[in-house]
Amino acid sequence: MFPEAALASAPHAPGVYMMLDAKSAVLYVGKAKDLFKRLSSYAHFSGAEYNKTAVMLEKVRKVDTIITNTEKEALILEASLIKKHHPKYNIILRDDKNYPYIKVTVQEEWPRVFMARRKNRDKARYFGPYSSATAMWSTLRLIGSLFPLRNCKGSKLKKRDRPCLNRQIGKCLAPCAGNADRRLYLEHVSKIVMLLEGRNQDLVRTLKEQMTAAAESLDFEKAATIRDQLAALSRTLEKQVIAASHSKDQDVFGFARKDAAVTIAILFIRNGLINGSRTFFFSDPYGEDGAILSQALSQFYDPESLIPNEVLLPFEPADLELHAEYLTDHASVKVHLKIPQRGDNQQLVALANANAMQLFEEKEKQTQSWQNLSRTMEKVLHLGRPPNRIECLDISNISGKQAVGSLVCFTRGEADKANFRHYKIRTVEGPNDYAMMKEVLERRLQRGKEENNLPDLFVVDGGKGQLGMALAVAGELGIVEQIDWIGIAKEKQEEGEKLYKPQRKNPIILPSHNPILLYLMRIRDESHRYGVTFHRKLRNKATLASELDQISGIGTEKKKQLLRHMGSLKRIKTATLAELMEVKGIGEELAGEIVNFFHPE
Helix, strand or coil: CCCCHHHHCCCCCCEEEEEECCCCCEEEEEEECCHHHHHHHHHCCCCCCCCHHHHHHHHCCEEEEEECCCHHHHHHHHHHHHHHHCCCCCCCCCCCCCCCEEEECCCCCCCCEEEECCCCCCCCEEECCCCCHHHHHHHHHHHHHHCCCCCCCCCCCCCCCCCCHHHHCCCCCCHHHCCCCHHHHHHHHHHHHHHHCCCHHHHHHHHHHHHHHHHHCCCHHHHHHHHHHHHHHHHHHHHCCECCCCCCCEEEEEEEEECCEEEEEEEEEECCEEEEEEEEEECCCCCCHHHHHHHHHHHHCCCCCCCCCEEECCCCCCCHHHHHHHHHHHCCCCCEEECCCCHHHHHHHHHHHHHHHHHHHHHHHHHHHHHHHHHHHHHHCCCCCCCCEEEEEEEEEECCEEEEEEEEEEECCEECHHHCEEEECCCCCCCCHHHHHHHHHHHHHHHHHHHCCCCCEEEEECCHHHHHHHHHHHHHHCCHHHCEEEEEEECCCCCCEEEECCCCCCCECCCCCCHHHHHHHHHHHHHHHHHHHHHHHHHHHHHHHHHHCCCCCCCHHHHHHHHHHHCCHHHHHHCCHHHHHCCCCCCHHHHHHHHHHHCCC
16 A cells, blocks of 8 residues: 555655655656645545556555656656666656767868767767668768768878878768868768758759859869769659658657557658657556656657657647746757647648557567467477567677676567676686586576576577586576477588477477577577677777776776777877877876887887
8 A cells, every 4th residue: 555654754846756666666756746745646546456556556665755946857857767767657668779860070170971879969960860770871871972071080180191992982082181172072061961951952953053053164074973963862852751841840749549558659750751750669558648648758858869849749748838848948949849630730640640550550460470480389399388488598708708698588579678688707717618608597597586587488509518508507496397498509501400409319400491490590699699799898898908007097087088089999009199189188198108108119
């Protein structure tokens, strides 16, 4: 039951409250204009025992409150705490993808255009985020083919006696060699910005005027170049989807509910064109639709987001005015939150709603597909239970160094990245894969036994030896029968993959195109990828530390500044005294130490 003591200290003030269970895990984070009144409503709640609020309150043992000066501050803090604690009863806009931006460094003397993973406050122009990486790379390739800008790293241009290959093939104006006309270079940058802003018709008009002028002045080579640019641009424009008759930037939210489940779709409209979309699925969210939409707005937009001046909504969320005020504070223009009832905007919301409803159909197809595959796996592999949760372990090391175990988890056919884990090897010295596997399995299975979250099927990367090791560990813990086990080993090329089962002499050999084999290979390959990526990070970190840590005066923060500014250890090694002194925190004396360390001659 809801703890009555929570009301004793609750003030009549705006703030945030956190409901905690017996283990102090956060169950729910909420905000209120008046904390006492909100918590009183929970204390006096009287609903059916199966009501979701009643179920949640039955688990609550403590309520923490944080007072804020304003309700807007409470809104911001609520979103921050939800992202931090991932409470069970809040909706979480989980998205494994880190959507990229296209960055134009307009603040540099010789600007560059490239992909960026996050938006920084560095006066550069950012375009995106792009929900389709394919579309983003296609745009970058188009820009590279139309406009010959430099793509070398570093904000400061390093002078060269001879330009690189890009100059020779016409992909760069070579400002590094002093060959570039800065006026022409910045003209190219202006056209790129025009293209990325969606002002494509303006760009086409400008190019046509320049082509005509070049032809009239008998500069046929320039006219032919612009003609080719126009042809490439026209092919791209044919693929763009016009969403509206205006040229505004808008985010359009769609919302759909089916029984207890909810889906949210967001369409990004830039200059009247659909630029991308994102969708979110919630199987059984807590709260009314207005509260769910309000939480989605709070979590979707943060200070680093590129916020348009108009956000279209399917219905009024809780705290509409607060959201409008918050978004305006973080955008460069006043942000209008609208619930359109007619016209083009209403049609855009209807389109977003249709996208949200489509997600239900996709989920149903995925569920049906997984059920078919699961039943087939049970039958063919002679499993004792449906393989709804599958885990696979990979060990990565080079001669025993920077050894790491990587565990991946697939739930109902899809990668469950919230349950991916890395394990640093603690007890094994030198190259001994069996001992490393034993250590990681003991740690994973012991915890799984204690927390009752063991997988249905454990896939061991290897043959009989590795499978025997896994079974021995499970036997010591007394859980062999609670899990199905299988080993997958890549044999000779002509033999392909072999599947090994406990207490079975001969391996199971499936055709190379069999869906079961392809699924298990996908899981095994994901464990390799996950392990190799982390192992590479450890190796690079060790390489960087082993050299820079030997220089007197270089600590953790200065290492970060050097790497952030220079881009790589190789670049640091070749930097001049003047270039090093441009790095924040690096004075003349320390810059000299670095140069002397790498170039003692």
